Amino acid sequence: MKIETNNAEQKIAFFDDPKNVMWILRIFYAICILLVVADFIVHRHIYVSFEEIPAFYALYGFVACVVLVVIAKAMRKLVMRDEDYYDKRDDEVEQDVPRVAVEHSAEDNSQSHESELADKESHK
Amino acid sequence: MSYAIPAFLPFFLAALFAAVAPVKLRYLLVLVPLVNGILIYLNADQLTPISVQLHTFTLQIMDVGAQVSEQDAKLSLLFAYLFHLACFICLIYALHVKDRVQIVAGLLYAGSAVGAVFAGDFITLFIFWELLAVTSAFLVFARRTQAAKLAGIRYLIIQVLSGVLLLIGAISYFQQTGSTDIGYIGLGSMASWLFLIAFGIKAAFPFMHSWLTDAYPEATPAGAVFLSAFTTKVAIYMLARTFPGEDLLVYIGAAMTCFPIFYAVIENDLRKVLAYSLINQLGFMVCGIGIGTALALNGTVAHAFNDVIFKGLLFMTMGAVLHRVGHVNGSNLGGLYKTMPKTTIFCIVGAASISAFPLFSGFVSKSMVMAAMIEAGHEYLWLMLLFASAGVFHHAGIKIPFFAFFAHDSGLRPKEAPTNMLIAMGIASFICILVGTYPEFLYQMLPWDMEKAYVPYDLTHTLTQLQLLFFSALAFVWLNKKGLYPPELKSVNLDFEWLYRRVLPSAGRGLALFAKNVKASVVEISVSAMNALPVMKRGNDANAATLTLRMALGFVVLAVLAFVTQFI
Secondary structure, three states, X not given: OOOEEOOOOOOOOHHHOHHHHHHHHHHHXXXXXXXXXXXXXXXXXXOOHHHHOOOHHHXXXXXXXXXXXXXXXXXXXXXXXXXXXXXXXXXXXXXXXXEOOEEOOOOOOOOOHHHHHHXXXXXX | OOEOOOXXXXXXXXXXXXXXXXXXXXXXXXXXXXXXXHHHHHOOOOEOOEEEEEOOEEEEEEOOOOXXXXXXXXXXXXXHXXXXXXXXXXXXXXXXXXOHHHHHHHHHHHHHHHHHHHOOEHHHHHHHHXXXXXXXXXHHXXXXXXXXXXXXXXXXXXHHHHHHHHHHHHXXXXXXXXXXXXXXOOOOOHHHHHHHHHHHHHOOOOOOOHHHHXXXXXXXXXXXXXXXXXXXXXXXXXXXXXXXXXXXXXXXXXXXXXXXXXXXXXXXXXXXXXXXXXXXXXXXXXXXXXXXXXXXXHHHHHHHHHHHHHHHHHHHHHHHHHHHHOOOEHHHOOOHHHOOHHHHHHXXXXXXXXXXXXXXXXXXXXXXXXXXXXXXXXXXXXXHHHHHHHHHHHHHHHHHHHHHXXXXXXXXOOOOOOHHHHHHHHHHHHHHHHXXXXXHXXXXXXXXXXXXXXXXXXXXXXXXXXXXXXXXXXXXXXXXXXXXXXXXXXXXXXXXXXXXXXXXXXXXXXXXXXXXXXXXXXXXXXXXXXXXXXXXXXXXXXXXXXXXXXXXXXXXHHXXXXXXXOOO
């Protein structure tokens, strides 16, 4: 993953530096682990029977989001249509925004920045 | 000193002022909601009831004072403060707007919302209800694109329909009870169902929601901020007054929390994502109203308060992007944090608030509804709400800031948002954090008396909420890593509106075509039948054969007629 800007930007922006993103992700993973560990140390109040499962909220949050995304992705097959399906939108004007040319690495059409950095990290 | 004018009046006068005064004086308008709000706050105990005699009917346009129960008074006041605050922030946000239409419509719209929460009877409510519809439509029209024009018309039709249902409901309610005073109704009679549907349309119940996701993303940048604050919250206010504890609402609310998040995940237009997430937040409120305990109702009201601020904040940040870039399509954005750092920070505050992160406002109000859900024994519905909470974080908490400001660099380098927008976003962010860190600020205004005070910051709640959020985020990171996360694509997703934007029109066109064909073939057959009749032209009418044929035909006709008359 490399983003090369060929304009006057001298320094690389904070989140463009893979090292910074790597550190952020590491801290993030560490917090995740700590939260699960805390679940076994701290005595939670139990109101609902489901909550007796260890780290219930962590599991549920993770599974819920994966299920959400998988279903939503499948829904696209059914509901997704072309952008002009209802209306022609040629009368909407884009502002004249300053742009810089950004070269993305080969497979960077839709993947997020962060994910690629994460990928790189995992390959190390 | 007492406050003895209708609370909406200053807004309407300000709108008049905005319509005629020079544009450069518009910053004075910001004072209107501020001063009016402070005056109402200071005179909260001495508000004077005002009613207007209209022929034999009395319109209670300021239903305040001693005859109103303490709860209702507090409820009206809290929503009134909220609407003043929202209007104040919106006006600051819109200070750079030179378009009179937006300012005038915005002020009238806010005034109508204030009028609606002080209305004492359903007829007065109906007037403000329709004013809300008509004035807000101009915030959509003011975008001045073809898509906005059409969306505005659809929006207006549905909103006015809601008003008409409300009026029919009010009339039949009057026939049954002899009164049009606003109070607890409860489901049962025909009138109550009409009320529920009328309120339900404005509260974006499932299958009645598509006006929201259709019109809000088409509004102007400032218009969407106005829109997100008032219409739906007036509906929530009315539901809380008329249908508290109605079991059906718990199920409707739970459905509202869940279905929009699927759409939000795959939607490309980031303001449409926010519109879906608005329905999701309304779901929590509707659930709270359905449960109907003091904790649930207080939670609903508190969440409505917070939602206006943080959803407004998110709409403001996306409005700033729209203002600077000209679109808010996730597929073409990214990397904007480099040139819009302040907007980015405000967006993250809004995202943290809507996701109910500890120390941000959503945390102290959403959990009240969740706790009430457990107390009421709806364990599986509680799981649905928990699913929705994780989903909110996923689509509004991460997706909005990530795809707009981070993600892959789009190369766009827009300027930072105008100063007035930044100030408005700053105020909203401040309130989000204030309510999150010092919930008493909000709790003391809540209308219903609770047996024991609700404590949001206990160890269990904080820990479990953090687990839920961090692991939702982990799911996002993991899905991205695996390449499973659905990319932002330029697209339109079919929702319920498909029925009236595609199926009905094409069915109508099909029917028209069919009728046209039928007409054509009938005409064709008649013409050929006419032609088949032997014609009599001068010159050949003496033809014996023609005469005979005509006689024969005449005879047949007479015979048939004679036969027919036998049966009549």
